[in-house]
Amino acid sequence: MPVTYINRKGTTYYLCKGITKTGKPRYFFAREPKGEAIDAIPEGYQIEESVNGIVSLVKDRPKLIAPEETAVVEAALKRHPKGGNYRLGVKHNQIVVYERLGPDVKNLNAILGIFGPLDQRAREYLDHSAQYTPIMRFILDDPEKRDYHAERWCYRGSIDDWIYAGQSGKIETLARKLIPTLGTDDSYEMY
DSSP: OOOEEEOTTSOEEEEEEEEOTTSOEEEEEESSOOSEEOSSOOTTEEEEEOTTOOEEEEEOOOOOSOHHHHHHHHHHHHHSTTGGGEEEEEETTEEEEEEEOSOOHHHHHHHSGGGOOOOHHHHHHHHHHOOEEEEEEEEEEETTTTEEEEEEEOOOTTTOSEEEEEEEEEHHHHHHHHGGGTTSGGGGSOO
């Protein structure tokens, strides 16, 4: 039986194998089986789902970010007044904060209030179909001391890249200082 994975949007993906031009195996997920269907995850690989529901097979790598450090940022996001608009991702030596694109359920209820509040199915649909974009990241600088620095995405047309957010130190301090600024004008003043 082929390896399948159901992402957060409820879509089933099948693990498939193709061959590159150089003759090496290439693994990928598809909505329908293509090429050779795979019955087991190859050794040294694991399934990974992005915050936007994209499923891929990635090589196993040592985890540089401790679960407690991710939990600190998650807790700060839960305390944020609009915490439901944010998701967290961990990439190698980074904790990345993603922001939902488009209006959230509260804003849509305010806009569409004349028709009545959105029902549970509409809320679930919005959550499943939401897209996220990276807006802030904490990069591990010193694995021994567990020191990080923060960067935010710059929206100036001439830059469109990550810029230093003017803060370095322990993840607890950075999360406490920077997460509350998300979605406010203060987040644009960091640098």
